[in-house]
Amino acid sequence: MTAGAYQRAYEKSLTDPKSFWLQAAAGVEWEVPPTRALDDSRAPLYRWFPDARLNACANALDRHVAAGHGDRTALVYDSAMLGATESFTYARLLDEVSRFAGVLRAQGVDQGDRVILYLPMIPQAVIAMLACARIGAVHSVVFGGFAPREVASRVRDAAPTVIVTASGGLEPNRRVEYLPAVDEALRLSGHRVRAVIVAERDGFAHDRSEFDGAGSDGAGDAVPWLSWTEEMAGATAVDPVPVAATDPLYILYTSGTTGTPKGVVRDTGGACVALTWSMANIYDVGPGQVMWTASDVGWVVGHSYIVYGPLLAGATTVLYEGKPVGTPDAGAFWRVIDDHRVDVLFTAPTALRAIRKADPEASLLAEHDLSSLRTLFAAGERLDTDTYRWAAEHLQVPVVDHWWQTETGWAICVNPRGLEALPIKPGSPTVPAPGFDLEIVDGSGAPQASGDEGNIVIRLPLPPGTLTTLWGSDERYVSSYLTAFPGFYATGDSGYRDEDGYLFVMGRTDDVINVAGHRLSTGAIEQVVGSHPAVAECAVIGVADALKGQKAVAYVVLKSGVDVEPEDLQRQLVGLVRQEIGPVADFRTAVVVDALPKTRSGKILRKTMRQMADGEDYVVPSTIEDPAVIDALQPVLRPEPRTASERA
Template sequence: MPDMPDVAETTDKVGTGSTGAYAEQYRRSLDDPDGFWLEAARAVDWTRRPTRALDDSAAPLYRWFPDGELNTAHNALDRHVDAGRGEQDALLWDSPVTGSKRRYTYRELRDEVATFAGALRGLGVGKGDRVVLYLPMVPEAVIAMLACARLGAVHSVVFGGFAPRELATRVDDARPKVVVTASCGIEPTRVVEYVPIVRRALADTTHRPDHVVVLQRDTKHAELRDGELDWTTLVASARPVDPVPVAATDPLYILYTSGTTGRPKGVVRDTGGHAVALTWSMANIYDIGPGDVWWTASDVGWVVGHSYIVYAPLLVGATSVLYEGKPVGTPDAGAFWRVVSEYGVRALFTAPTAIRAIKRVDPDGAEMARYDLSRFRTLFLAGERTDPQTYHWAAERLGVPVVDHWWQTETGWAIAANPRGLEPLPPKPGSVTVPMPGWDVRVLDQSGKERPSGQEGAIAVRLPLPPGALPTLWGDDDRYIEAYLSRYEGYYLTGDSGYLDPDGYLFVMGRTDDVINVAGHRLSTGAIEAVLAAHPAVAECAVIGVHDALKGQLPRGFVVLKAGADITEEKLREELVAAVRAEIGPVAAFRDVAVVDALPKTRSGKVLRKTMRALADGRDEPVPSTIEDPEVLDRLKAVLRPKR
């Protein structure tokens, strides 16, 4: 068993730059988790208030608020209407791909949710039943999610446009009573028909849902078959239903991790811990409260969309923007700033790749300058490492704090962040700032011993994980333990590498498999990427390790140029190789860099480094179903394949 320092040792190291509210709350969350989280739970409405926070009787399968009972949809909608704020905007839908906009007050959204919940009940959906949602970024996606929560049913959102095989595996795992879909999804350059995809998926499943509900979109209608029900017709005859109380430990949703092969891993989110953690995070991390306009530029198919498009902003009575578009191309690189200006957005949460895409097309910020951003206060980034160059570009042009923070599908909310609402801390470019309350973050070596400050290792979290994190995987406790808890006894393994500096600031450098071994020297590809990204002609980049007979591995770089960059590929290569040699050292043996038109990414913005590594080493790696544009990877294959 690895050495296990006590809580006092850890809290003395974390956030040492702060002696104020953050440090006090962080220490209390580890010293007295019951007291800390029961106090946080007061911000939530309960039908039966919990008397204790942590249940460790089945460790390492921890549960939070075991004797509590509540309903998430009530907390997100009804209580705000009951408090007299029913006419406040709850949801603002903006769809540049269709030219449509729609507003919902809290009262209107509650009524829509209650009615669709009644429609689902009429189809036999009740407490504990599953519903799979395969929908685009439309208000009905939010309505369907909250309707399931209202009934105590468990929803599983599958990203609209996923291939039939991927949808089929999720249907077989969740075994839903109903599948809810739309006639189509709309991309900037094409219309994706969803109903044929759903039909092909269900033809391959062993489990058959009782019903398929189809939302007809104006862009493309679907001809329905027997067993397929029209959303509008179904709702017209439905009666609204009241919220159904559920145990705090009951599941709210299942979200399948991206890039899985074979049987997918269904991350479970429990109801009580989820509501408490997200409510705490909105006030203390994001500094957002009732009436504030908040925009998460993500998708409801991802955890970011679940947590911070739908649930968290509505739990605290904020106004949430739902956007069906892209950062560039719908119609231009000013799309984000138009939305921020038009709705008076106070804070935006998006992926670094979105900002890099904007920077690439509009490096001087000319499009940004066209809009009034005076009400904008903070830019939050997560999903990929934010390189210092992107951080500085955004901070300088926006003139507001840029907050990089770090979390995962499994964790549901930030492991590390800058707590803007609790105590804003001095930022450090390249760092995700400090661990949040409940997250006992350690950096371990291969034997499980803690690494000294400044030295990179595997980032792990000492158990128990705080409320809001996954309690298990759907239907498979053993797989949960084997996948996440078995590497280091007593710890959750994040799969990321990084280090803590002497001030307790956390630097996340990338996945642990993004550490390469060059002639016995372990190097972080994230560190090399930071050097490449600093070049004024580079918009974004990726570095992978490829097999080398002499040195074991060598780094290969791929860079995308900024629009209008005036430099030859040969000159750029010389300058980048020299920069890596100067910043990292000759030991990196960095000589191979190629200019490409784009990097292959998932729809959430993560670069497909694992797939790129496999191709470079001559292996056939399954292409993740979450890929944004398969053609980008196809164009790269000629560059990536090893030379014979």
């Protein structure tokens, strides 16, 4: 790549964003091409490509088939749970999506209607998402296995016409029945849907007939629970429906919400343009290449880079039903890369840490051929330098950290490998992506000098592909994100930029602690603690202290096979922090635990841990991966639990 390609692109995206994004829009197939890039008449509620029309499904499937690429592999389903794989060409995927769009249409789903998808990692999840997009319906994927009350809150908020689910999901040690959860969620929500469509899976006990009538208010006919297979057998394929670029493509509820959920709205045109641009310029993935995003379709990463991004690019996407370890071992990821000749892997640092914990020397790598792998991308949780070095050493490919949020839909900061491969700095997601005018400011909004930590904010307007509002409430969107620093989007994260403009994200703003008047980042302490050779992963939280306001406490998980006395480890970690950060951190406590509480997307629940330690009311987020971890931590953090539900 030509030297300076990134800098030129970034500068143009800030000085002439309308021209930059109209040029990027040329990579998308439009029913009515845009002549205007941005509508700023309702600022701070901005709209991209306001006069254009397109269909996201047609861009993901139809255009590739029409161009003669119908035989190219679009989707590879790999189930480590079942020991099975299945491939879909672009032509086959288009056929199934078109017919399921007909199924939805037959149940009364029309343009603008919402459809809740409560599905595991099976092909029907991808098919249903694209089928919604095909007819202009708005999908909202709810992570498979969520508790009924959480599903109900999303049903209540989105008011779907239809729910699409499966008979169950698979976990390493259990089968999760979905139908009773959907049944209860419908009753709790008070919302009546026209139908529930069930993708049947072998081995689940519940029969659809048990639930006929669920959701009925007693004033009309029972709600039908329909078989995916039976409905597809008689379905009529439908053509794509062009929609306004500003029409919503999907709603995605942010993790850990309580009360009224926060539904992030992604628009159709902006998402198609941003994801198409990012596939080429960030991930360097093009037609026929294989991208595996080891996430879930229930998360934003799954929306952007399991489903839409790779298919918009004409690439092959891998849909993996399994875990990084335990299905069957810590070599699962290497097996998938080998089997499907994966070019680019995108995963969470948590997955890498889990693999490293189980196989510290990466001995299982020797059993697989990873010569196809060009790049590993990580996001979702800060990529600590120790895990970065472990992955880079053993995989022998660039390991690229990047940082983004559910709200942004694609990377805020990244090393744009397809545009210009920049030097990698461990601990940094590199530089802002084109379109993101990023600044570091203090609490009053004043810019911070290079090296000084502060609030990470993004100047408005945000680029295409980012959230346009929250479902049902522009006011809530403005108050949640745009009020703290007028003219900017508040990311809620803190960090600093170095002399080269590289960003270092240190954590959420509430992860900055105050020790005897000194503001310290728990993220900085975590980096030091995590560098110890015995530590697989760690979380540092600020615990209330009567003398100094707060004190930093580290909770560490050891690597498999490590034999070290907790007192010795604590002494070594205290010494490391004093050496790297200084006595000002006043770091004195490190506690060894079996596991850290995380969401299913891999984020450590530091806020919940801190609330537990301080004896505050707390709510365990619905997105937690294993609630038993919280129970196990209870004696360590605080002997007597005080969840909000228990106090009530």
